[in-house]
Amino acid sequence: MSTTLTKRASYSGAKLFRNPKGKNNQVLKGQKKLNLKVNFRTRLVTGLDLTAKLILLAILVYGGFHTHRFLTTSPQFAVSRVVFQGQSVLGNAVLNQWSSAIEGENIFKVDMKAITERIKENPWIAGVSVMRKLPQTLHIRLQERTPYARIKLNRTYLMDRYGVLIAPDAGTHDHLPLITGIRSESAELGHEFQVDGLLPGLKAMHFLNRLPYFKDDPIDALHVSGKSQLIFTTREKKIQVRLANGHIQEGINNFKIVLSTRDPEIYRTQYIDLSFKNKVIIKPIEKRM
Numbered sequence: 001m002s003t004t005l006t007k008r009a010s011y012s013g014a015k016l017f018r019n020p021k022g023k024n025n026q027v028l029k030g031q032k033k034l035n036l037k038v039n040f041r042t043r044l045v046t047g048l049d050l051t052a053k054l055i056l057l058a059i060l061v062y063g064g065f066h067t068h069r070f071l072t073t074s075p076q077f078a079v080s081r082v083v084f085q086g087q088s089v090l091g092n093a094v095l096n097q098w099s100s101a102i103e104g105e106n107i108f109k110v111d112m113k114a115i116t117e118r119i120k121e122n123p124w125i126a127g128v129s130v131m132r133k134l135p136q137t138l139h140i141r142l143q144e145r146t147p148y149a150r151i152k153l154n155r156t157y158l159m160d161r162y163g164v165l166i167a168p169d170a171g172t173h174d175h176l177p178l179i180t181g182i183r184s185e186s187a188e189l190g191h192e193f194q195v196d197g198l199l200p201g202l203k204a205m206h207f208l209n210r211l212p213y214f215k216d217d218p219i220d221a222l223h224v225s226g227k228s229q230l231i232f233t234t235r236e237k238k239i240q241v242r243l244a245n246g247h248i249q250e251g252i253n254n255f256k257i258v259l260s261t262r263d264p265e266i267y268r269t270q271y272i273d274l275s276f277k278n279k280v281i282i283k284p285i286e287k288r289m
Contacts, residue, residue, distance in 0.1 A: 077107045077135050086142040089124055107132055115140070123166050123190030149202065149222075151179040153187050161206065163192045163199050177205060181224040197224040197245045204230060204248045208241065213259055229275065244275035254280050
């Protein structure tokens with residue numbers, strides 16, 4: 001009896017350990033099926049999302065193509081009006097020549113850089129800005145050069161304060177200072193005329209004419225003598241002022257010191273030499289006997 005009971009107990013114990021293992025296998029199989037379903041759904045959602053994005057991209061490309069085609073070919077966007085601003089010297093003939101080359105072009109195809117470069121070829125033009133105003137208008141703002149002096153070369157030219165030649169003088173700017181003493185046979189309009197003493201002389205003339213001393217009798221002539229001497233002459237009294245190229249600011253500062261003394265004799269001079277570093281030579285008007 002005891003032996004039989006022991007075997008049954010042992011067998012019964014074995015069954016107790018096998019049943020949980022079978023249940024675990026069933027759970028694992030169920031989990032695998034669930035994972036397969038989740039993976040399938042994830043792939044399906046991803047595929048649908050990618051398909052939707054591709055369809056949207058195709059719609060955008062198609063719409064963009066036809067929008068671009070409409071904007072660049074429709075007569076509704078052909079330039080019909082060109083508005084110029086800032087001109088005071090340039091006449092309608094020049095402006096009409098520029099505008100006629102633009103009118104009729106599609107406003108989105110207009111080459112703004114090419115327009116700017118073409119207009120800046122005119123020596124009167126210092127700067128240009130071009131702006132579109134939909135649907136059919138271009139605004140072009142011009143910055144003209146201002147004549148500052150006349151310079152005598154092979155003929156007399158107008159020049160701005162930066163030394164750029166603008167145009168031949170037609171006799172309408174006799175009130176501007178005249179620059180002489182420069183030897184050159186070539187002159188390119190619209191470009192800076194580079195020669196020793198010219199730009200320093202223009203700057204010196206500008207600063208001297210700002211002094212109260214020259215308020216009623218401004219400097220209106222500059223003679224460039226070689227590379228070192230700048231000789232200025234006033235309009236009315238023909239007072240001559242000399243400066244050395246390379247020591248211009250020092251000479252002007254020395255003259256300011258002399259003016260600060262308020263000596264009335266300073267205003268009765270015919271010659272002022274500021275070409276020295278540490279002194280000013282003033283020659284008074286000679287008294288007639």
